Amino acid sequence: MSSNRGKGSAAGLAAFAAIIAAAPFLLPDYYQSVLIVAGLFAILSMGLNLLMGYAGQISLGHAAFYGLSAYASGILTTTFHWPVPAGIAAGVVLSGVTAALIGIPTLKLKGHYLAMGTLGFGVIVYIVFNEAVGLTAGPSGLTGIPRLSAFGKTFSTDREYYFVVWGTAFVLFVLARNLVRSRMGRALRAIHTSESAASVLGIDVARYKAFVFVLSAVYAGIAGALYAHFVTFVSPGSFSFHASIQIVTMVVLGGMASLWGAVAGAVFLTVLPEWLRAIEDYDILVYGAILVLTMRFLPGGLAEGAERARGTLVSAFRRKSPASAAAASGAEGRKP
Amino acid sequence: MEGMKLFSAALLGGALLLGGGAFAAEPIRIGAIFSVTGPAAFLGEPERNTAKMLEDEINKGGGLLGRKIEVVVYDDESDPTKAVTAVDRLIKKDKVVAIIGPSTTGSTLAIAPKVEEGKVPLVSCAAAIDIVSPVRRFVFKTPQSDVLAVKQIYRHAKKNGISKVAILTASDAFGSAGRKELKELAEKSGVAVVADEVFGPKDTDMNAQLTKIKGTAAQAIVCWGTNPGPAVIARNRKQLGISMPLYMSHGVASNKFIELAGKENAEGILLPAGRLIVDEQVAEKHPQKKLLTKYAKEYEARFKTPVSSFGGYAFDALSLVAQAIKSGKSAEPAAIRDSLEKTKGFWATTGEFTFTPSDHNGLTEDAFVMVRITKGGWEMLK
Structure with missing residues (x-):
């Protein structure tokens, strides 16, 4: 079973890589910027899913980590003329360090209180972006951020940038996947189920929680820095409370505790409005309806939907060839 | 299981392909x-x-x-x-x-x-x-641009014998841009800024700033912000019985401002605005007249x-x-x-x-x- 699963997921990763490689050539040109944004959100929601889906800790202030890194990298490369890779590194470190500091008081909170704590943090950072005019250029935004250039190459076209973003997303996906399958991943799930039970089992709950919080902030930081050097402009509006909610929605709609779900949720919610543009004026209504219906019928998110579709296919297949029924039944009943 | 989840990703990818479309290129x-x-x-x-x-x-x-x-x-x-x-x-x-x-x-x-x-x-x-x-x-x-509004205000002030103004600006993008222009253009326009006060865009009481201004040699107040801050200032000014003229920016040139401030508190406030809100009063011969009334x-x-x-x-x-x-x-x-x-x-x-x-x-x-x-x-x- 486990070797089977290993093979299946290796094939899954290969297919994921193939889709990433092929997509920009199969899709019309104007989808590239949409896909880049989708890739940034995929990184964000993977990070948040580690925290929310696996470890069961909510964060309503994730856009703050996204924004801190975007601003840090933007300011360092624009005002202080740092090379872009150094700016990105500094941005990601800033997000991670801030998370470590914020995590000390907030991660002691649970449930609604943790939600409020992280929300408050997000709002404070948003206010700083607006008010620290000398540094952030205030509400009208910071302009003139250079495009990403590294190793003597400038990634100036959207296609090149697409591969940077989705290549990064792929690497981060593999890292996250390995993490959730390790001892650490099991510990996080144990914390999710019951913190007391987890500590009885010898899991250092506080340390693990702090680790996953920092890790998810680092993911957000990577997305933020890549955002800054893609749009070449940052303004506080992109990192408001609304953005935090958007990331949470992607995680929940994609499927909690599912990395595929995080990617699917991010891509789905970024691309859906683009399709809906065809039905001008009604797009927002339809968008809302799709969200409500998805959550009503697939409370486990898109990941659950895929799982159910698979179940239907398997049982249809089984009816045709009863001999394979016994072999396939092992997969039934497993949680998505 | 992972392979099947991938199926959904593949479906999504396929669906993306169908997203495009084309119209006839005539218009x-x-x-x-x-x-x-x-x-x-x-x-x-x-x-x-x-x-x-x-x-x-x-x-x-x-x-x-x-x-x-x-x-x-x-x-x-x-x-x-x-x-x-x-x-x-x-x-x-x-x-x-x-x-x-x-x-x-x-x-x-x-x-x-x-x-x-x-x-x-x-x-x-x-x-x-x-x-x-x-x-x-x-x-x-x-x-x-803001600079044009500032010039209008200073010109009007000068014409009415005002040479010392107090500025009161919001601490947001609009307010800080206005503050910069107000200070830069003052000297050239022959006006001195004798008090420079700032308010938070969401503040609900500006008595402190206004009291301070009242104690200076200012002959007029210039306030720069968008609703609701300036409406609060209009109310507080009335309450404090400040009689010097109050100038506002074009940022409040809508009926909403009068509604927020209250008719009697807004009375007499001066501001630069586009001709659209006064389209009926624009002279018949003005080149904008026909355009404005038609559009409105x-x-x-x-x-x-x-x-x-x-x-x-x-x-x-x-x-x-x-x-x-x-x-x-x-x-x-x-x-x-x-x-x-x-x-x-x-x-x-x-x-x-x-x-x-x-x-x-x-x-x-x-x-x-x-x-x-x-x-x-x-x-x-x-």
């Missing part, structure tokens, strides 16, 4: 990005309505160069990131020849590199001076809401593009840009536009008139 296609929803909807909604209305009107009149026009409007939801994906779609898929909007400075600055790269002219409906300074080859804007009447008849200067920005942006296509006799993006830059003495709702290679806003102080709030209405000063 001249002009793109528009407005914040129809989100916090900036108060700008985007009238702008979208106006653009649609003007599109119908141009088409009824036979279109441009014998072709119909089609205005493709995308909503950026007041989010600069959405504006970036929308502009890509406009340039690469819809193949528009020019773009009007976005509504906000943030979105405009975010897409500026994209239109420069795509070589498609953009006429923004956002106000900040940063949009046209330094000049970007393909980026223009229609709203008046048609807009109010069609959308059943009062006209606002924000809709006017979109009206001007689209009119400028249409005019550039007509006079340049070409609907090619590069030709439109060149023709736009040659715009001279073009009257629109905001003012008279004269673009030059170094001025992509093209307005003069004349784009503003001084108005006084009288009995809950707007009175244009001569």
